[in-house]
Amino acid sequence: MEFPTRRKIIKLIGLVITAFAVYFLHKEISQYNFADIRRSVGEISDYRLLLALFFTIINYAILTLNDGLALKYIGKKLHWTKVGFASFVSNTISFNLGMSLLTGGSTRYGIYSAYGLNTSETAKVLGFCNLTIWFGSAGILGVLLLSEPAGMIARIHLLEKWGKIPGFLLLIFVISAALLSWSGKSIKIRGEDISLPPLKYFIAQIMISAADYLCASMVLFSLLPNSDISIFHYTGCYVISVLLGGMSQVPGGLGVLDSTLMVTLSPWYSGTEMIGALLVYRVIYYLFPLCLSAVLMGGRQLISTCGDVKSATLSAGKEFIGIYPAILSLGVFASGAVLLFSGSTPGLPQRLAILDKFIPMDIIEISHFLSSLAGLFLLFLAQGIKRRLRVAWMLTIALMAAGIGFSVLKGLDYEEALILGVLLLPLMAARKNFDRESKLLSPGISFDRVMPAAVVLTSSAWLGYFSFRHSEYASLSILQFALSGKAPWFLRASVTLSAAALVLPLLKLFRVKPDISMVPTGTDIEKALNIAKSSPDASAFLALTGDKSFFFSPTGRSMICFAEEGPYWFVMGDLFGEGEEFRDLTWSFREKADMNGKKVVYYEVSERDLSLYIEQGLASVKIGENAKVPLADLSFEKGSEWHGQRHTLKKLDRDGSAFRILSDDEVKTVLPRLREISGQWLKSKQGHEKGFSLGFFSEEYISNFKIAVVERDGEIQAFANIWTSAGKNEVSPDMMRYMDNAPSDTMEFLFLNLMLWAKEERYAYFDLGMAPLSGVTGGLNGSLWGRTAEMLYEHGNTFYNFQGLRHYKEKYKPIWEPRYVAVPHELSLPAVLAAAAMLISKGPKGVRP
Structure with a gap:
């Protein structure tokens, strides 16, 4: 159950x-x-x-x-x-x-x-x-x-x-x-x-x-x-x-x-006094400020568009522009609701009398129906506006302009025409923000998307019924009212549209669910390897572990690497590739997940693209901090704080341990020895291989990288595979494993020599990886997760040495960068973390060597 x-x-x-x-x-x-x-x-x-x-x-x-x-x-x-x-x-x-x-x-x-x-x-x-x-x-x-x-x-x-x-x-x-x-x-x-x-x-x-x-x-x-x-x-x-x-x-x-x-x-x-005051209160305190905020956003966008592009970008910021479509989406939805509610109520007799002198009654009734129809479409187009779709923007502009005309024709309703006009101006100014060419209905129909529209449509139908309840239709039920030939046909159409919209979610049951290949082809792996090699982030090489699927941009120059666990598609780390493609890539991936009935989670991401995830309605939660050591001024030769490191380097060097980087030809010949070391290391730890966010031993996988080893008497005692980024931005060790009979401090000897080698090769940073829960604070103003994480960090050493890991990395004087998980909602965080733990462990049995 x-x-x-x-x-x-x-x-x-x-x-x-x-x-x-x-x-x-x-x-x-x-x-x-x-x-x-x-x-x-x-x-x-x-x-x-x-x-x-x-x-x-x-x-x-x-x-x-x-x-x-x-x-x-x-x-x-x-x-x-x-x-x-x-x-x-x-x-x-x-x-x-x-x-x-x-x-x-x-x-x-x-x-x-x-x-x-x-x-x-x-x-x-x-x-x-x-x-x-x-x-x-x-x-x-x-x-x-x-x-x-x-x-x-x-x-x-x-x-x-x-x-x-x-x-x-x-x-x-x-x-x-x-x-x-x-x-x-x-x-x-x-x-x-x-x-x-x-x-x-x-x-x-x-x-x-x-x-x-x-x-x-x-x-x-x-x-x-x-x-x-x-x-x-x-x-x-x-x-x-x-x-x-x-x-x-x-x-x-x-x-x-x-x-x-x-x-x-x-x-x-009295009831009528309260209802009348509340209706006007909603307009003044809610709707009017909403329209004004949309206009202010539109004005800012127009200034950015008309001014120098570079200075405008610096002034506005990607994060600012990212929230703009979401605000406009709300305005479009409100416009649709205004048209529907207005179309369900009779016009003012004085204004109708003026129209009747110039326009036939059939035209007035048709305008009522077309106004309601435009309102219905605007409710659903609001989602397309939020997704930055060009076709949604063009249709919305046309329908809102038409809605202004219909509002005048059906009853000289200049108030709602003014509201639509005010919301239309910032939408027109934001034309450059709607550059996505995705299909309007590509994510499919879902209850979450239809429910707000269904509520508005149901309210509109009820309002139409209520407005005419005390007229000649008082003896009719809502169903009889909708089907009766007595009621004006634009009112019957409005009720019919409402009923049809409520049935739309059921169509999802008859849709063939689209699919995406979860098993990468050889071509996919080659494309992923090329993107990883050109990335300034060494962690891009996690894409090659073989336990992830790929989602590429149309050009093939950018990618998302992800894995499925339960109801989630977990994206590992930041996006890789061309930055200008990231926004469209994330939206396309989100739509693909929706089509497959999955929710997107971004795991261990930096602050760089948080605005893209927030733009999609995800909640960002800090889960730790990543340490990067600047290598330019690193030296273990001087300073009392490096006394222990100097001792380790000299001691193992005197005892016959030697560090070196294997050539590509040597890697192929020593793979059996590396497998032997890895297997013994796992056995001594009484564990098994992990995955997803961690590399695991595979001859095919580690053959892609440089291998650093510590030898003693000509025999390899320890090894590490190394991720090296493009442009010599950073180096990061992946797996570091050793034999049981290796001298003590062998791993630290390997680690220190790796840092010195990276400095000698003129890399800028040495990535020490993430310290879980580090820097996550609670307090009265903090979230429940923040308070729980802070308590675990301070008192959870029985389960994991959170503070010890932070202190070990701290001695190398790193730069700490926050890491987040972007989840559908903060309340879903426990379920997300449980699914992530299952994904990383690869199930109860894991992957045995």
Whole structure:
């Protein structure tokens, strides 16, 4: 029996919460008709609209202070315009998409990376901002609950009496945190040291968060009519609703936030007043900032396009450009939703009367249908925009332009035409970013891709049914309404389109699953060898171990080497080949994996291409640090710190041990001896060969490399095969093995001589490999993985000598470079690491010599 994964459980919980919220909204809204809600929206005065817009501007400005304070805390200085831009764009994305840690975090990474911050610094900024939200939420909610019970608590008489207890506990928590911050000390929780920013930062965080919630709540409050509700009670209801909406992980808290507010504020506001205010609130606080962020991104892209290409690239950065299609994708999806929702509702009688004088009614109804059809296509084209497909960009431009025309023809709906126009401009400015020629439907149809569109289409169909429910179609069910000849045909078409879209995922069951050859041909191996030889990364030679498959770019000059384990395709290390081909290569590989029902994982990758993985929605998690020793100034001849190394070199040299590099002809003749040494070494270690991220003994494999040996009395006692990169950038030893009867320190003798040989050959670096979990930090702001990894690094020496390996490599004064694993979601990390361990061990039995 297959149990659901944690990710599926979280999706299910969010779906259940949303389903309950939607059911409640349906039940509440069913009491009214469309005319009542439209009247409620029309009764909101211009003054209240301007006041709501004012509080929205102030709220986003306050959120900018949060990013600025975080940057000051980590010691980074950026111009206030850059901070404001990063804060505004990332917050609008996280507010609209939900899952703020993932969506807002990846957006901040893309922008701040372009401004010179590394991954660790961006993570600290994100952690600081999230800490502000958590402590601020606890503080303001505690104060409000102590003032008077709010929200759901006030609706339950038993809790109304005791409702101040949660407020008291929340304030105790915040005060305790403030005392810890003031003391400058840390506390141990489950063996971890927890510390907070200094008190002045802590107080500033609380003030920023309180001002944020107050201004955000005033946006909706400005749109509601006058009532006798106290501001404390209202704000408490709003904070509880926002927190529940955030916990649901539903984009924008849609349905959850709205239903909670309708329940908690029902004694003071009627249903139509709440629905009308919430609709306008969504437009002002969510949709308008989203459109503005897309325009700002488009303006920046247009400046980069019109200016000097080189300076624009340096200014924008690859990471910044990488997140742009994802933001435009969201805008395209929103455009499709606007067209569908508008097409499902009747037009304003005054505007229709004006159109009727100039345009036949058939043209108006056809425009309704074509507008809905364009909206449907835009929902699915949003994925193509995210994948940077040229054909998706061209179709989207055409459909959005047509949508503007249809919006005018079907009812003089200039508002939605304006929204489409605003989102169309940055899309047109980003033409150069859409250069991929992949097929639009190549990844196939999946539930994950169709579900958001299905939700919008179902809502659109329901909205159309609701809009006409109190008309002559009131006695019809939704199915009868869809099939009846009484309803206008554009409405029947909209419902039919919605039903058809819900059936689309079932088509996947009848698709023939594409395949990819997992066994490389001789030609593939030759191409991989040529790419590895031309790579500045010595680790490229891991491609030749024989346990990996290859995915090449169309030119054959770039490659991904990967292996399959369970539901994952594991990519080993960085991409190799021509850098300008990497973006298209990763997207093509992602699409191929989707076609085969697999998820992509990038294992032990550097920071170089992280933006490409984040662009695809993957989460990057640090798993250790790689050590590279600069060879230019390396010398063991002087300095007390090298006393042990000098002793080893002189001792084994006096005892008759000799180091040398074998010629190509010699390698062929000594292969049996090397196999004998390897077999004895494995036996003494009571282990077996590993794979994937490690080389293993194979005569065919090691024949590709230089072999270094230590001889004694003419007999080889130890050996190592050597990876050498192009341009003499770096050298890295792969397998290092020795006989049981070899003198002690033989391996260190081999290792030290290898470094001296690499320096003599004028290589720049000597790669010592990765120290697992090194440099992975936890703390209060860190992730669960970071805290677990830090604990394992400090206390897990029983299982693996993490600290000892780091200290051994540290004595050679290396440059430490972080290494990551890019996973589908951080929650999938345990499953990914378990599958990686199985892949490396090659199953329970491994590969026996």
